[in-house]
Amino acid sequence: MLTLLLSSLGVLLVGLVASVHPSRPTSFQVIEQLTSVPDGWTQGPAPDKTALLRFNLAVHAEKEAIFHQRVVNISTPGHPLYGSHMKRDEAKDFLRPRSEVSAQLLFWLTSGGLSCDKIKVDGAWISFDATYSVPVFVAFHVRMIQPTTRFARLPLQGSTLFRVTAPSIERETEKGEVNRNEQITPSYLRTLYKIPYSKEPQYASSKVGVSEYLERYTHYTDLQLFLSAYVPEAPEANFSVKSINGGLNVQDSSAGSMEANLAIQPSTELQRTISGAATLLLNLADEDLSDVLTPSYGENEQSVPTRYAEVACSLFEELGARGVSGILSSSDSGVGSSCKSNDGTNRIAFTPIFPGACPFVTSVGATEGINPEIAVAFSSGGFSERFDRPSYQEKxxxxxxxxxxxxxxxxxxPAGRDYPGVAAQGVSYPVFDNGELIIVDGTSASTPTVAAVISHLNVLRLSQHNPVLSFLNPGFIALASKGSRISWTEVPPAAPARK
Known part of the structure; x- marks a missing residue:
């Protein structure tokens, strides 16, 4: 997932034609290296030594610790800074390296033949095309350089369980009954979780961004089939698509796109302003960002290089600072898909998921049943091996x-970040894929449900002139510690949105 994730979260690249070689003898330091061929890959021939690669260099920020605490503060109910989200340029200023560090890095690049106008400096990132070696005097300041050690495997860490149903469909009524367990429909979820419903237009809106990869495409025709069957009162509901880094929007593909369709269809009725398939870029203007980002992809945490995981997680932190809630699947593999370490010992171990175990995303598990509503056996959870437990989780x-x-x-x-942080119904969701009705189980069903609920809460908050929720975890912990539950209040439809 993460190769795509970095490109989708706003690392702008520029095409360069120079290579970076030191102009005089100096000492060099290895930043990252692979000790073996990554799982799922095979050793290929050596590349041409003169070949140029496009690199993204992440730099340690001067105010990294201050920024981290600021994100927690603006996300903690009751704190004086709660809801005071940063603007794009304010966040970038926080994450810039010290001026002398930038000077050292630029000296390294320009002394190797790159001109300043061929180097892209953007906050904590520097981008260039080159071959490279890193001298010791700048290595300390470098968090990561990619692509070097990252070889992604992108399994769908969500709805791995599904079954085809008969084509007959029972239409839902607006009063969906919570004791009806055959299918988890939009009206069923609305009744179960007591989400208020109104056909009146909403004058405040909140956007949900759904990232899609691996040539899975949400289909407009499948959405219309779903709306006709389950939400006939909302035939106008739709989604928009933003292509990032050459991404496609293929509507006539015969390949299955269950995961992509699942991300949009069941949550449509929970909130009408879903903008689906919109991938976020940190360089977008503040008004263009979605309020909620929800991809349902991931992999074993241990398969991701440590520096890569840390930098990717920090991008979600930056999104949270700007008012975006990152809501991700916890996966469908219980305590781990392999249950074996890849540190050379091959020991038995629980294997956490990434990026679901990142401290700056809200990881979603799956439940089933009513009174009691209990965890599903396949729903993943555990403790990160890479990320320490945040202080707000400690108690x-x-x-x-x-x-x-x-x-x-x-x-x-036992000292790692604990996940998931929230859960929702994850069994028996109907979804249309290439015109065929399928019943789906998985955290890729529960995750967009939670995303839609958060978006609905955002609409209510905006209507009351409050900011959107953004990074959710500190608030969830605060509510849980008080034994609180979310309560819904009706908002006058004419209430203006907060500017």
């Missing part, structure tokens, strides 16, 4: 660990 997670005792000792990292 709640430590209480859980105390109850757990020494069970599973040695199989997980």
């Amino acid at each position: 709640a997670v430590q209480a859980y660990l105390n109850r757990l005792g020494n069970r599973w000792d040695g199989l997980y990292n």
Whole structure:
């Protein structure tokens, strides 16, 4: 996922024609390296030594710790800064390296033959096309240079379970009954989670961005079939598409796109302003950002280079600072798909997911049943091996660990970031794919449901002249610690949106 994720979150590149070689003898330092061929790849021939690559260099920010605390503060209910989201340029200013660091990096690049106008400097990122070696005097300031050690495998970490149904469909009424367990339809979810419904137009709006990869495309015709079957009162509902880095929008593909269609269809009725398939870029103007971003893709955390994972996670942190909620699937592999470490020992271990275990995303699990509503057996969760537990999680997670005792000792990292943070119904969702009705189970069903609920809350907040929710985890923990529940209040339809 992460190769796509970095390009989709706003690293702008420029085409260059020079290569970077030191103009005089100096010492060099390895930034990252691979000790073996990545899983799922094979060793190929050596590339041409003169070949140029397009590199993205992430630099340590001068105010990194201050920025981190600022993001937590603006996301914590009750804090004086709660809801004070940053503007694009304000966030970039926070993340710039010290001026002397920038000077050292530019000296390294220009001394190797690159002219200044061929180097793109954008906050904590520098982009260039070249061959390269990193001298020791700048290596300390470099967080990551890619592409070098990142070899992505992009499984769909969501709806791996599905079954084809008969073509007959029972239409839903506006009063969907919560004891009807055959299908989790939009009206069923609205009733179960007590989400108010109104046919009146909403004068405040909130956008949901759904990232799509791997040649999976949301189909307009499938959405219309779904609306006709389950939401006949909203035939005008639709989505828009923004292509990033050459992405396509193929509507006549015969290949299955269940994952992409699932991200849009069931959540349509929960909130009408879903803009689907809109990929976010950190360089977008503030008014063009979606309020919620929800991809349902991921992989084993241990398969992702540590520096890459850290930098990718920091991009979600930057989105949170600007008022965007990152909501991702926790996966459908329980405590791990392989349950074996890849550190050379091949030991038995629980294997967390990435980016679902990133501290700056809200990871979504799956539930089933009503009274009680319980976790589904396949729903993933656990503790990150890469990311420490945030301070706001400490009290709640430590209480859980105390109850757990020494069970599973040695199989997980008890000091790691705990996930998921929230869950929703994840079994028996109807979805149309290439005209065929399929019933789907998975966290890729529960994740867009949570995203739509958050978007609905954003609409209510905007109508009351409040900012959108943004990074959710501190607020969820605060509510849980007080035993609070979200309550919905009707908002006059004429209430203006907050500017």
